[in-house]
Amino acid sequence: MKTIRPLDREGVSKYELNINVNVRRGKNSSLRIIVPDVLVTILDVNDNAPVFRSPSFKIYARENVIKERDAIGDLTAYDFDGDDNGRLTYDIVHTEDVASDGMFVIEGTSLVKTGTTVIDR
């Protein structure tokens, strides 16, 4: 069996086929055998990169109110691949200024304030 175009698990992950086998028995008759339920399962490869739901995020947090470990924003991204190929983890890899350094962490998809100092303009 061959494919006639590339397979994409994120488009169709399973195909069910019925296949006939014909055996000629004589000039005018044939015996037909049907193989029921051939199930083709398309296995996933990691061919999709994660995408954030927005190209940038603006989060507004009130000064003197946000406490340690309070979530201040949701940074959800998605990945169309399955299982481990679509499992996302979030990390802060760079901060633009010294004041931001160590001030926030990401827990799940939430940006969380860390430390005991209050946010104060």
Ligand SMILES: [Ca+2]
């Ligand atoms: Ca992926």
Ligand SMILES: [Ca+2]
């Ligand atoms: Ca995939």
